[in-house]
Amino acid sequence: xxxxxxxxxxxxxxxxxxxxxxxxxxxxxxxxxxxxxxxxxxxxxxxxxxxxxxxxxxxxxxxxxxxxxxxxxxxxxxxxxxxxxxxxxxxxxxxxxxxxxxxxxxxxxxxxxxxxxxxxxxxxxxxxxxxxxxxxxxxxxxxxxx
Amino acid sequence: xxxxxxxxxxxxxxxxxxxxxxxxxxxxxxxxxxxxxxxxxxxxxxxxxxxxxxxxxxxxxxxxxxxxxxxxxxxxxxxxxxxxxxxxxxxxxxxxxxxxxxxxxxxxxxxxxxxxxxxxxxxxxxxxxxxxxxxxxxxxxxxxxxxxxxxxxxxxxxxxxxxxxxxxxxxxxxxxxxxxxxxxxxxxxxxxxxxxxxxxxxxxxxxxxxxxxxxxxxxxxxxxxxxxxxxxxxxxxxxxxxxxxxxxxxxxxxxxxxxxxxxxxxxxxxxxxxxxxxxxxxxxxxxxxxxxxxxxxxxxxxxxxxxxxxxxxxxxxxxxxxxxxxxxxxxxxxxxxxxxxxxxxxxxxxxxxxxxxxxxxxxxxxxxxxxxxxxxxxxxxxxxxxxxxxxxxxxxxxxxxxxxxxxxxxxxxxxxxxxxxxxxxxxxxxxxxxxxxxxxxxxxxxxxxxxxxxxxxxxxxxxxxxxxxxxxxxxxxxxxxxxxxxxxxxxxxxxxxxxxxxxxxxxxxxxxxxx
Numbered sequence: 073x074x075x076x077x078x079x080x081x082x083x084x085x086x087x088x089x090x091x092x093x094x095x096x097x098x099x100x101x102x103x104x105x106x107x108x109x110x111x112x113x114x115x116x117x118x119x120x121x122x123x124x125x126x127x128x129x130x131x132x133x134x135x136x137x138x139x140x141x142x143x144x145x146x147x148x149x150x151x152x153x154x155x156x157x158x159x160x161x162x163x164x165x166x167x168x169x170x171x172x173x174x175x176x177x178x179x180x181x182x183x184x185x186x187x188x189x190x191x192x193x194x195x196x197x198x199x200x201x202x203x204x205x206x207x208x209x210x211x212x213x214x215x216x217x218x
Numbered sequence: 219x220x221x222x223x224x225x226x227x228x229x230x231x232x233x234x235x236x237x238x239x240x241x242x243x244x245x246x247x248x249x250x251x252x253x254x255x256x257x258x259x260x261x262x263x264x265x266x267x268x269x270x271x272x273x274x275x276x277x278x279x280x281x282x283x284x285x286x287x288x289x290x291x292x293x294x295x296x297x298x299x300x301x302x303x304x305x306x307x308x309x310x311x312x313x314x315x316x317x318x319x320x321x322x323x324x325x326x327x328x329x330x331x332x333x334x335x336x337x338x339x340x341x342x343x344x345x346x347x348x349x350x351x352x353x354x355x356x357x358x359x360x361x362x363x364x365x366x367x368x369x370x371x372x373x374x375x376x377x378x379x380x381x382x383x384x385x386x387x388x389x390x391x392x393x394x395x396x397x398x399x400x401x402x403x404x405x406x407x408x409x410x411x412x413x414x415x416x417x418x419x420x421x422x423x424x425x426x427x428x429x430x431x432x433x434x435x436x437x438x439x440x441x442x443x444x445x446x447x448x449x450x451x452x453x454x455x456x457x458x459x460x461x462x463x464x465x466x467x468x469x470x471x472x473x474x475x476x477x478x479x480x481x482x483x484x485x486x487x488x489x490x491x492x493x494x495x496x497x498x499x500x501x502x503x504x505x506x507x508x509x510x511x512x513x514x515x516x517x518x519x520x521x522x523x524x525x526x527x528x529x530x531x532x533x534x535x536x537x538x539x540x541x542x543x544x545x546x547x548x549x550x551x552x553x554x555x556x557x558x559x560x561x562x563x564x565x566x567x568x569x570x571x572x573x574x575x576x577x578x579x580x581x582x583x584x585x586x587x588x589x590x591x592x593x594x595x596x597x598x599x600x601x602x603x604x605x606x607x608x609x610x611x612x613x614x615x616x617x618x619x620x621x622x623x624x625x626x627x628x629x630x631x632x633x634x635x636x637x638x639x640x641x642x643x644x645x646x647x648x649x650x651x652x653x654x655x656x657x658x659x660x661x662x663x664x665x666x667x668x669x670x671x672x673x674x675x676x677x678x679x680x681x682x683x684x685x686x687x688x689x690x691x692x693x694x695x696x697x698x699x700x701x702x703x704x705x706x707x708x709x710x711x712x713x714x715x716x717x718x719x720x721x722x723x724x725x726x727x728x729x730x731x732x733x
Contacts, residue, residue: 078649082391089398092413099408103671104679107405107412110667114401118394121387130385131650136444147443148641151436151616155633158624167617174613177443188610196621206272206625 075129079122086115086122143177150174162211163201167193221349228576232584237282237577240275241585244283248290249592250603253298253306256438257615259291260548260657264430265619267555268626277559278574282581284552289341289531289582292491293589296333296524297597298604300326309491309527312499316512316519323515331459332469332517333524334593340477340525341586344532347481349579352568356540359565364673365683369693370487370543371666375659376700377488378545383652386704392651395642396659397666399424406668419631426554428636429660430547431619433653436640439616441647442608459597461517469521472502480526484533487545488700491527491534498526532582539563539575543662547654550661557661 093111136144154170161169171189176182201208231237251262263284270280295306300317313333320329362370379389402413403423414420476498483494502522503512512519534549542563544550556563561571568575592600623632643653670684677683685691 074649078645078651079391082394085398086394089401089413096405096410096412099410102408103675105407105671105674107408107410110670111401111412114394114397114663118391118398121390121394124387125391128387130388133648133650135648140444143443144440144644147440148637151637151640152634154617154620155630155637158620158633159630163621167621170620171613171617174439174616175609178609178612180607180609185609189613192614192617196618200621200625204269204273206269207628208621208625 074133075131076126079126082122083119086118089115147174147177159209160211163208164193164197165211167196221353224572224576225349225580228580231278231573231577232282232580237279237581238584240279240283241286241581242588244286245290245585245589246592248287249294249589249600251287252291252294253600253603254611255298255304255306256442258307258434259288260430260551261435262287263548263551264427265622267427268622271558272626277556277561278577280555281574281578284555285535285578285582286585288548289528289585290589292528292531293334293337293593294600297330297600300329300333301601302604309495310523311492312495312523313520316516319513319515320517320520325515327459328461328465328517329520330597331461331594332465332520334590335461336469336473336521336524337528338586338590339473340480340528341532342583343477344481344529345579345582348532348535352536352540355536356565356568359541361689362541362565364669364676365686366689366693367669368666368673368684369690369697370541371662371669373693373697373700374487374543374545374662376697377486378655378658380700380704381489381493382654384650388651389655392646392653392655393659396656397663399429399656400660400663406664407671419629424635424660425627425632426551426660428623428632429639430551430657431623432636432639433643433656435615435619436636437643437647437653439612440640440644442612459594465517469518472506472518472521473525476502476522476525477529480529481533484530485536487537487543490546491530494526494530495523498522539567540565544658547657550658554661
């Protein structure tokens with residue numbers, strides 16, 4: 073069933089690609105093929121392969137149960153939040169929080185996770201920012217510390 | 219003779235203090251990365267790309283570092299295969315058969331030593347192959363025009379689709395997904411935006427570093443979170459990592475044969491270290507396993523795959539450097555890094571960048587010697603890495619991936635792309651769609667389109683140009699063969715070769731390491 077759903081989704085995406093390709097504006101000077109043909113060819117290829125998968129599903133997929141699914145979802149939330157909080161909170165705080173969340177999801181004791189997260193955040197900040205001279209956001213709280 | 223002089227010049231490049239340091243960092247990280255199940259060389263290289271760009275490392279030094287990680291990982295992957303019964307990367311799956319059996323009998327030390335020695339012999343022999351075959355192939359490849367390149371890229375797509383993953387059709391779908399992603403961005407021919415939805419950061423296309431880290435490292439976090447099975451019991455009592463003279467002479471020709479076959483498999487696009495190791499193991503099973511001891515802790519069963527997978531790495535560098543067409547996920551990422559530095563690997567690459575090529579070749583000799591030391595006397599230190607609990611390691615890898623992307627681009631958008639592709643990678647892994655073809659297609663997609671359009675522009679739009687030369691016709695026949703063989707044989711070659719390894723192969727997603 074999962075194979076069929078994936079194939080159906082891909083067909084929808086590829087049809088969308090073809091519709092969008094027909095709308096691409098071609099300028100006065102273009103090579104014989106132009107920018108439309110390859111996207112259409114690729115989409116037709118994807119549609120063909122997906123139809124084959126739709127007709128003959130190849131494998132079954134076992135999806136995670138409720139509790140595991142919840143942990144996966146929390147992990148995803150962690151990734152999204154980490155990206156969004158990196159600038160406002162600064163690297164050290166955001167990284168400590170993200171690391172702690174991930175470690176707890178992997179069954180670490182919360183206080184150990186927090187400690188490891190803080191140590192890792194400070195160490196990697198020093199390595200990347202001071203050692204390698206790369207840009208990492210300091211965040212409002214820490215401005216002026218380093 | 220000419221090659222010899224050039225190689226001596228290469229040693230001058232490789233033996234500068236900075237390059238020596240980078241070889242060491244590369245092979246050290248490579249061993250560590252190769253050892254850790256779930257983290258393959260493709261992650262290590264992808265994470266280091268933005269850092270080397272930001273530090274303005276010169277291209278020769280960068281290649282020395284990346285190659286070190288690449289072949290170093292082929293040393294490290296057998297350590298966890300032998301001690302944990304969990305292959306560090308997919309190419310050491312067959313090493314688990316005899317390696318873990320030896321460890322269970324208290325012979326982990328000899329197994330580790332054999333693996334290091336076989337890796338060294340396979341690795342160094344194949345560098346000879348690289349040094350002599352690459353310039354020759356480059357001279358021949360001068361005849362490649364846009365039409366030939368287009369068909370060669372199609373051939374790469376069909377072989378990688380046929381050879382990674384369980385099902386050919388799913389490999390093709392993976393390639394298709396990569397091609398769809400590759401279309402996002404400004405059209406290379408006319409500069410019109412395609413599939414950007416007006417988002418400015420998408421005009422440059424999907425950043426391959428974010429894509430690689432997302433599809434491999436981030437997806438791996440989800441996969442690891444889901445599985446609770448930890449593999450076999452870690453055997454830390456290794457004993458002396460040494461083999462006897464008899465064991466060495468007994469395995470000598472096994473290693474030589476496996477190195478040659480592994481090297482040749484590596485040169486083929488789409489067939490990397492994993493195929494090389496399976497093929498060598500099954501060959502030797504037929505050749506030397508008269509008593510049927512393979513699979514029960516026969517030391518030759520460790521020697522064969524380890525010599526082959528190391529040899530294949532040098533082989534894989536040949537199409538990358540002489541044709542500019544990589545054959546695997548990891549080499550695709552290296553190509554993308556070279557292209558970002560405005561270096562275009564191809565037939566003229568070796569003659570235009572002799573310092574880079576020969577410096578790289580020489581550094582690989584140096585690196586293999588270092589690896590022999592790291593993996594023989596110092597293997598006890600590396601084993602400690604396997605003792606790091608998962609809750610420490612996995613978050614660290616995830617966070618370092620984010621830092622690498624963000625510290626250079628400073629773009630939250632790239633992080634969002636990375637997370638989204640992480641979800642895509644996880645779904646693909648669940649659906650048993652291989653991930654490595656996506657990266658290959660993402661990198662080669664634009665080259666495929668550019669060459670197709672150039673070929674047709676030169677021929678005033680006449681499609682017959684795609685069949686116009688002997689080389690194109692041979693390549694089309696190879697495309698046909700790569701499509702027909704998996705359909706006709708109906709069985710995946712890997713499973714036919716080593717059914718015993720199938721269980722592990724299913725458990726350990728085979729292309730997660732991007733070999």
